[in-house]
Amino acid sequence: xxxxxxxxxxxxxxxxxxxxxxxxxxxxxxxxxxxxxxxxxxxxxxxxxxxxxxxxxxxxxxxxxxxxxxxxxxxxxxxxxxxxxxxxxxxxxxxxxxxxxxxxxxxxxxxxxxxxxxxxxxxxxxxxxxxxxxxxxxxxxxx
Numbered sequence: 001x002x003x004x005x006x007x008x009x010x011x012x013x014x015x016x017x018x019x020x021x022x023x024x025x026x027x028x029x030x031x032x033x034x035x036x037x038x039x040x041x042x043x044x045x046x047x048x049x050x051x052x053x054x055x056x057x058x059x060x061x062x063x064x065x066x067x068x069x070x071x072x073x074x075x076x077x078x079x080x081x082x083x084x085x086x087x088x089x090x091x092x093x094x095x096x097x098x099x100x101x102x103x104x105x106x107x108x109x110x111x112x113x114x115x116x117x118x119x120x121x122x123x124x125x126x127x128x129x130x131x132x133x134x135x136x137x138x139x140x141x142x143x
Contacts, residue, residue, distance in 0.1 A: 002142055003036045005082040006110070007092055011041030011071035012052040013118055014088045014127060018110065020059055020066045021128075022135040031143060038082075040074035042095035047071050058124040079104050084142070086134065089114035110134035 006018030019039035026035045041047070051059075051066045059066050079085065079100055085107040087093055097103060111134050118127040 001036055002034055002084070003082045004038075004138070004142075005074070005078055005085045006037075006039040006088075007042060007074055007085060007096065008039075008088040008115075009041060009043050009092060009095070009117075010046040010049075010119075011039055011073070012046045012049055013055045013124075014115055014131065015039035015041065016051045016066055016069050016071075017055055017059060017127060018086065018088075018131050018135060019069070020064050021062075021131055022138065024062075024064050025135050025139050029139060029143065039069075040072050040078060042074060042087075042092055042099065044073055047073060052119075054118065054122075054124050055127075058128050062128070074099070076101055079107065082106070084108075084138070086110040086138070089117065110138075 006015040008015035016039050019037055023037050026032050049071045051069050056066055083106060087096060088110055111130060115130040116126045118124045
């Protein structure tokens with residue numbers, strides 16, 4: 001079982017988009033049984049909240065449901081448990097380095113640049129494009 005975790009600031013926009021886009025790609029590749037996929041936040045601001053409505057609408061536009069997803073914060077145990085942890089931007093990296101007692105080489109950026117943050121840009125389509133490209137690369141690397 002390959003365990004993958006996506007991380008962003010609040011776990012209501014980018015990281016759940018990563019979680020559900022990657023789940024969809026894995027399912028379409030016929031490899032769902034080989035993966036455990038989740039997402040988490042670096043902050044506590046949105047704990048327990050569902051996916052932000054515009055992010056949910058962007059996923060639904062592509063035929064993907066994120067029903068039941070609630071924001072949660074990453075823990076030190078997650079670093080031990082997950083094989084691959086992908087964060088969305090440099091601020092997430094800074095927060096992860098501050099919060100986690102031990103840094104691991106399994107923690108890395110989803111892209112070689114920051115993933116567009118729709119919380120500020122309002123452009124959920126661009127965020128979709130960024131995350132989908134990163135998820136496709138991950139699938140190629142891991143399969």
